[in-house]
Amino acid sequence: MMTIAELKSALTPYSDKILQIQLPDQSLVPAHFHITEVAFLKKDFIDCGGTIRHEGRCQLQAWVADDYDHRVPVSRFLKILEHGAPVLPTEALPVEVEYEHPVISQFPLVEVKVTDETVTLVVENRHTDCLAKDVCGLTPEPSCAPGSGCC
Numbered sequence: 572m573m574t575i576a577e578l579k580s581a582l583t584p585y586s587d588k589i590l591q592i593q594l595p596d597q598s599l600v601p602a603h604f605h606i607t608e609v610a611f612l613k614k615d616f617i618d619c620g621g622t623i624r625h626e627g628r629c630q631l632q633a634w635v636a637d638d639y640d641h642r643v644p645v646s647r648f649l650k651i652l653e654h655g656a657p658v659l660p661t662e663a664l665p666v667e668v669e670y671e672h673p674v675i676s677q678f679p680l681v682e683v684k685v686t687d688e689t690v691t692l693v694v695e696n697r698h699t700d701c702l703a704k705d706v707c708g709l710t711p712e713p714s715c716a717p718g719s720g721c722c
Contacts, residue, residue, distance in 0.1 A: 572665035572679040575629050578692075579652060579662070581683040586646035588690045592633060594672060595696045600633050603641040606648060608632035609655025611664070620703025629655075629664040630677060645690050668694050 573581075592600040610630040617623050666680040678694035685691075701707055 572628075572667070573681060573683070574663050575652065575659065575666055576662035578666055578680065578683065579649065582645050582649055582690060585685055585690050586644070586649065588645050588685070588688060590643045590645050590648050591689050591691050592668060592670070593684075593691050593693045594670070595678065595694065599691075600670060600672075601635045603639050604633045604635050604643065605641065606631055606643060606651050607634045608669075609651060609658065611658045611660065618702040620706030622703060624702065627660070627664055629659055629666045630669050631666065632669045634671075667697075668692065 589602075591602060592604065594600065608631070610632070612628050612630050614626040615623070616626075667677045668680060669675060669677050677697055679697060680692055681695050682693035683690060684693060701709060704710070
């Protein structure tokens with residue numbers, strides 16, 4: 572996942588371009604979306620092996636209204652991120668986009684693509700995982716390094 576710092580660094584040279592968001596199914600969020608929230612989400616939990624864990628992330632909420640001529644320039648998006656800075660404890664947080672597609676979902680931001688006219692935030696689906704495979708009796712996938720003979 573891309574961090575806030577990485578996102579800002581990737582966007583800064585392209586402040587004159589228009590922002591768009593590409594969903595995991597390759598479709599785009601309608602071009603007239605708004606960024607309506609910048610949030611810090613904190614999750615404290617115990618995994619199935621009994622380990623206490625802590626996570627934090629920056630969540631950007633994308634919302635679509637009926638103002639079809641609205642566009643988010645990268646410069647405006649960067650200002651929105653700056654407005655959110657007081658609630659974000661660090662720029663090292665991973666970024667995700669919250670969007671209703673067709674239900675409210677959170678999509679990790681994984682890439683920024685730049686064309687002549689637009690900057691596209693590419694997101695992917697979130698996945699679940701067991702964080703204590705050894706305790707649960709699950710065998711981790713073998714790692715196949717080049718030259719190891721296992722591939």
